[in-house]
Amino acid sequence: MIASARTSGWAIVALSLGLAFCGGEPNHPQAKLAPPQPNHSSELAIAMRAMDDELVSLLARHAEEYAWDGAALTPMDLAQLMPTDSSMLVEGYTAFAMAFGKHIEAFNAAPGPDTYSDVVSGCLSCHMQACPGPIERINKRRLD
DSSP states (O other): OHHHHHHHHHHHHHHHHHHHHHTSOTTSOOOOOOOSSOSOOOHHHHHHHHHHHHHHHHHHHHHHHOOOTTOOOOOOOGGGSOOSSGGGOOTTHHHHHHHHHHHHHHHHHSOSHHHHHHHHHHHHHHHHHSOOTTHHHHHTTSOO
16 A cells, blocks of 8 residues: 555656646746737738838838839729728728829839829828828838
8 A cells, every 4th residue: 555655646746747847847938929910901901011011112122222213003092992990981081092092103103202202191191190000100111
């Protein structure tokens, strides 16, 4: 009986130690990172991120080459894209969307610092009214 109690005691100690070290070091648990976009992205949000990527690329290209020849932005009709929620559909949203489309057309017809700046200003104008969150990011897309 004493031998089986000792065996059981050692078995419990061994099992406890095994479980304690099974999941990694208890004082240093592995951090879990949130996904980059934890919520469902709307059509409009996806389009905005794509536009931001294009603006970043244009700025990088301009910084290296100081030339705008052949530069172009993807045309998009923002009024046709579903926003994240209805609070973004402020009065004048359709006018902002149409103006933005015109800024893109003007840039694609004559890429340069002025037409590029008009595109970024169009982004700022709308975001000041409808969705102020990205304003700091948009300001980083301005030309120096």
